Amino acid sequence: MKSVLICDDEPVIRQGLKAMLKDLGFDDIYESMDGNAAVTTALDKIPDIIIMDVSMPKKDGITAATEIRKKLKVPVIFLTACHDPEVVQRAVKVGIAAFLTKPVRADELWPAIELAFAHNDEVENLKEQVNDLKETIESRKVIEKAKGLLMKNHSLSEPEAFRKMQKLAMDKRKTLKQIAEAILLTE
Known part of the structure; x- marks a missing residue:
């Protein structure tokens, strides 16, 4: 319909x-x-x-x-x-x-409708991709800050700090971003 x-x-x-x-x-x-x-x-x-x-x-x-x-x-x-x-x-x-x-004219209407639907779908998909990329960037920023804080406060190398965050995320069944946010609040 x-x-x-x-x-x-x-x-x-x-x-x-x-x-x-x-x-x-x-x-x-x-x-x-x-x-x-x-x-x-x-x-x-x-x-x-x-x-x-x-x-x-x-x-x-x-x-x-x-x-x-x-x-x-x-x-x-x-x-x-x-x-x-x-x-x-x-x-x-x-x-x-x-x-x-x-x-x-009827012969112009159908192509315009089809193009409008296709254009709208394409634009909405691009907007979703942009929002996903923005969220990824924001997550990366939080993770990098938390990693830096762990490196500074616990004398860890960058790979060690990242592995520690990954392990916490797996153990707690949380995302890396959630762990990073928690680290920023507690460290």
Whole structure:
């Protein structure tokens, strides 16, 4: 079951998209006609993808997409009537997956949706990898500090201090980082 949120202030555009999306197999199609409603509906319904006009009343599409993407990792495709380099730059910063020019043609919609899903998955995987690397670096820093403290306080060589920490970690069934943090608190 696939779901989509269509956000456009023009009912004709929403109806046309809705028909095309049904043909593409989307079961749940939610609609909103302004940026505020788009944010509320997205956070309430959690659609698989969002297709949103850039220019909408109450809150423009970029602002709405920014608010949505802070809480949901859902791909967003922008609809636009004209190409403005500034809008494109703002959209890139938000992580918008694709642009479609109005009026949307059915033969352009499916590839844009597929690319949006692929782009979103790739970006989210990269973010996870970055977070994992940051955590690894932080763990390394703590371990190195604790190792240095053991070397200084117990006159151990670097390999001896590291082996001592490894042995404690195995004996206590803790991670090396947990042992290092404990050493920093007690030494």
